[in-house]
Amino acid sequence: MLSHLATKTPKTISPNILGRIKRNLRPLPPFDFKPAPYYGPSKEQVLKDRLAHVHPSVLLYYEKPIMIVQGQMQYLFDEKGKRYLDGIAGIVTVSVGHSHPRVIEAAKKQLEKLAHTTTIYLHPNITEYCKLLASKLPKKLSHIYLVNSGTEANELATQMSRLHTGNYDMVALRNCYHGMGAAMGLTAHSTWKQPVPQGFGIKHALNPDLYQGAFREDDPNAVEKYLKHLEHLILTGTAGQVAGYIAEPIQGVGGAVVMPKGYLKNAYKIIRSHGGICISDEVQTGFGRTGESYWGFQKDDPDLVPDIVTMAKGIGNGQPMGAVATTKEIAQSMSGAIHFNTFGGNPVSCAIGQAVLEAIEEDGLQENCRVTGSYLIKELKRLQRKHNIIGQVRGKGLMVGVELVKDRKTREPASAETKKVAELMKDNGVLIAKGGLYGNVIRIKPPMCFNKLDVDFLVDVLDYSLSKL
Numbered sequence: 001m002l003s004h005l006a007t008k009t010p011k012t013i014s015p016n017i018l019g020r021i022k023r024n025l026r027p028l029p030p031f032d033f034k035p036a037p038y039y040g041p042s043k044e045q046v047l048k049d050r051l052a053h054v055h056p057s058v059l060l061y062y063e064k065p066i067m068i069v070q071g072q073m074q075y076l077f078d079e080k081g082k083r084y085l086d087g088i089a090g091i092v093t094v095s096v097g098h099s100h101p102r103v104i105e106a107a108k109k110q111l112e113k114l115a116h117t118t119t120i121y122l123h124p125n126i127t128e129y130c131k132l133l134a135s136k137l138p139k140k141l142s143h144i145y146l147v148n149s150g151t152e153a154n155e156l157a158t159q160m161s162r163l164h165t166g167n168y169d170m171v172a173l174r175n176c177y178h179g180m181g182a183a184m185g186l187t188a189h190s191t192w193k194q195p196v197p198q199g200f201g202i203k204h205a206l207n208p209d210l211y212q213g214a215f216r217e218d219d220p221n222a223v224e225k226y227l228k229h230l231e232h233l234i235l236t237g238t239a240g241q242v243a244g245y246i247a248e249p250i251q252g253v254g255g256a257v258v259m260p261k262g263y264l265k266n267a268y269k270i271i272r273s274h275g276g277i278c279i280s281d282e283v284q285t286g287f288g289r290t291g292e293s294y295w296g297f298q299k300d301d302p303d304l305v306p307d308i309v310t311m312a313k314g315i316g317n318g319q320p321m322g323a324v325a326t327t328k329e330i331a332q333s334m335s336g337a338i339h340f341n342t343f344g345g346n347p348v349s350c351a352i353g354q355a356v357l358e359a360i361e362e363d364g365l366q367e368n369c370r371v372t373g374s375y376l377i378k379e380l381k382r383l384q385r386k387h388n389i390i391g392q393v394r395g396k397g398l399m400v401g402v403e404l405v406k407d408r409k410t411r412e413p414a415s416a417e418t419k420k421v422a423e424l425m426k427d428n429g430v431l432i433a434k435g436g437l438y439g440n441v442i443r444i445k446p447p448m449c450f451n452k453l454d455v456d457f458l459v460d461v462l463d464y465s466l467s468k469l
Contacts, residue, residue, distance in 0.1 A: 026460050028083055028429055029453035035070045035077040043067040043079055061433075062426055071098030074447045074454055076431065084426075087458055088433040089447045092252060092284045092399070095314030096359040097449040103317050106355035110348045118342065125350035132357055133323065136294055138305045143331040145324045146345035150283035150312030151179030153322040154186060154246065156339075157308045160326060161244030161277040164333035169238040171230070171245045171271065173207040175437055177253035178246060178281055186246060189253060189437060203237045205230045207251065208263045211392045211403065212411060223260050230267055234274050242276035244308075249296030252284035255436030256394055256401025256443060261300045268304070277330065280306040283322075284399065287314045287356075288366030289448060291373045291397025299396060314448075317359075319352045365448040373397035375452055376444065379459045387466045389414055398450055401435065402442040402462075413440035417469050424465035430458050 041049075046067055050060075068084075070077040074097060076084045086098070096103065110125070119126060130144040147153050158170055170186065172178065178186035185199030188207075206214055208226040215222035234242060249264065251257040268278045285296030286309075293299050297306055307330060312322035322344075343349070360366065377393060380402055384390040391405035404414040404421070418440045425432055433443040444458070 025428060025464055026457060028085065029451075029457055031072075031075060031083070033072045033075070035072070035081050035083075038069050038079040038081075040069070040079070062423055064423070066426065073097035073100070074450050083429065085430045085446075085454055085457055087425075087430050087444050087446045089314075089445055090318060091313070091433065092289075092445040093313040093316075093318055094447045095287055095289070095317050096356055096363065096365060097447045098318075100317060100355075100359055102359045102362075103352055103355045106351045107319075107348060110351040114347050116343070116346045116348070119340075119345045123347055123350075125347045125354070126345040129350040129354045132354055134325065136357065137309060137325050140305065140327050141309055141325040143326055143328055145326075145331070145339075145341075146349070147312075147322040147324065147341055148320045148343050149179070149322045150281070150310065151181050151183045151322075152341070152344075153283070153310035153312055153324050154178045154183045154279075154281060155181070156324050157246065157279045157310050157326075158183075158186070158244065160308060160324070160330055160334060161279065163336075164330045165241075165243045165275055165277060167239075167241045167243040167275055168201045169242045170202045171234065171238075171242055171276070172202060172204050173247050173251070174204045175207040175209065175251055175254040175257060176204075176246075176248060176281075177251070178248075191437075191439075192253070201243075203233055205233050207254070207257060208260050209257050210260055211257075211394070223263050223266075226263060227266050227270065231270050234270070238274075240274060242271060242274050244277040244279055245271040246279040246281055246310075248281045248283075249285050249299060250290065250396060250399055252399070252443075252445075253435055255403065255441030256399060256445075258394055258396060264297060265301050265304050268306070277307040279308040279310060281310050283310060283312045284314075284445070285396075286311050287448075288360055289314065289369055289397055289399050289445070291366065291370030294366060296396075315356065316349060316352055317356045319349055321349050321353055360448070363449065368451070369397035369448050372450055372452060372455060373400065376400055376450075376455045376459075379455055380444075380462075383459060383463055383466070386463070389417060389466060389469065395444075398444075398446055398448055400444040402444065403436065404440050404442065413438035415440045418442060420469065421462070421465045424468055425461050428461045428464065430461045432458075 067079050068076045069079050076086045134142050172186045174188045176188050185202045188204045206229045210217040215225045271278050280297040288294050309325045315321045380393040384393055389404050392403045394401050404418045406412040406414045415438050435441045435443040
């Protein structure tokens with residue numbers, strides 16, 4: 001397992017390592033890979049051209065942006081060959097590792113034969129892939145529709161819910177992220193919402209956040225109160241019958257907020273009692289990332305089964321892919337008209353998707369997420385005892401959040417400090433992301449091939465960065 005990650009100790013000490021020694025930081029773990037020389041335009045020229053020609057809403061991270069030109073497994077390289085530990089995996093998108101050899105080979109092999117037709121013709125890749133993907137899901141979720149992104153998957157799941165039930169109102173959670181475009185109305189983060197008409201027939205229930213939410217961990221009835229609010233919302237904000245309910249088992253963009261034990265199971269019961277369909281958004285939590293289970297909805301109850309599962313990001317290891325899995329009966333509800341997706345299910349994407357599923361199994365990545373993720377959380381909690389700014393460490397497997405607060409009693413978000421920590425970590429070789437409504441949660445969601453040496457390095461850099469606040 002993970003044999004292609006063989007490493008060796010470098011023979012010479014680079015200036016970067018010497019600088020780290022001066023700062024009392026351990027060096028990056030050894031990695032037997034040399035990036036290709038970069039001969040393209042300079043970072044300065046790329047930035048200039050980007051500002052001139054790329055839409056301004058396409059944001060750049062960091063006060064001092066970096067330019068990434070190559071990746072290998074859990075590492076990224078800039079144009080000068082500097083190596084970074086990737087702690088966010090292209091926003092939780094690179095699952096099995098950058099440039100994974102199995103994925104590269106599958107893409108190359110299919111591209112040489114046929115890049116694209118459409119699903120109006122038979123091709124073995126789509127059927128073989130859908131069959132394999134369905135085998136990873138509960139038996140009743142047997143029918144797959146392939147799309148290109150999580151946004152498309154959640155749009156389609158909403159449409160299916162409304163068609164199947166004959167109801168219109170959808171329920172989502174506050175602090176959720178389910179995409180842009182037509183899915184913007186499902187999303188409940190002002191950061192990601194434009195002042196345009198959106199969200200018709202969508203209601204947002206309180207998200208059961210036991211750290212920052214309305215009902216917290218010191219209240220033994222907190223989960224019950226969140227469920228009562230959900231029921232009350234349906235009774236007062238809808239016609240009493242709903243089309244569906246969509247939730248992330250762990251809110252991703254929302255800052256790794258984990259649904260408390262028992263919440264999803266009972267929320268599903270409430271929704272179904274009001275005629276609705278239950279949708280699990282597995283765009284970030286799926287494919288073994290949470291460690292203990294293959295899907296996020298299984299984390300507390302292996303017998304819990306949603307009616308629809310949406311997927312994207314890690315499904316393609318960087319290839320634009322998404323999927324909606326559902327029952328035969330719900331899928332049949334869309335047969336009254338043609339629903340067509342030009343690129344969904346194309347031969348190359350299906351070949352890549354199958355290679356990703358095979359790599360997850362062959363490399364033991366779900367188990368790696370469980371073991372390495374447990375070690376990561378333990379080490380982060382050790383830092384929490386040292387740094388008062390760490391309010392909470394939470395998550396499952398390799399989907400982890402570290403919430404920074406100005407004061408542990410008031411839990412006031414430390415947003416500016418989080419931004420500074422991200423900048424310092426980048427300067428010292430670790431890339432992470434910010435999350436949460438106030439941007440005060442450090443999101444650690446690396447490629448699933450991350451190992452304990454990587455954890456030690458990341459935690460060391462985080463410790464150093466926090467000490468510089």
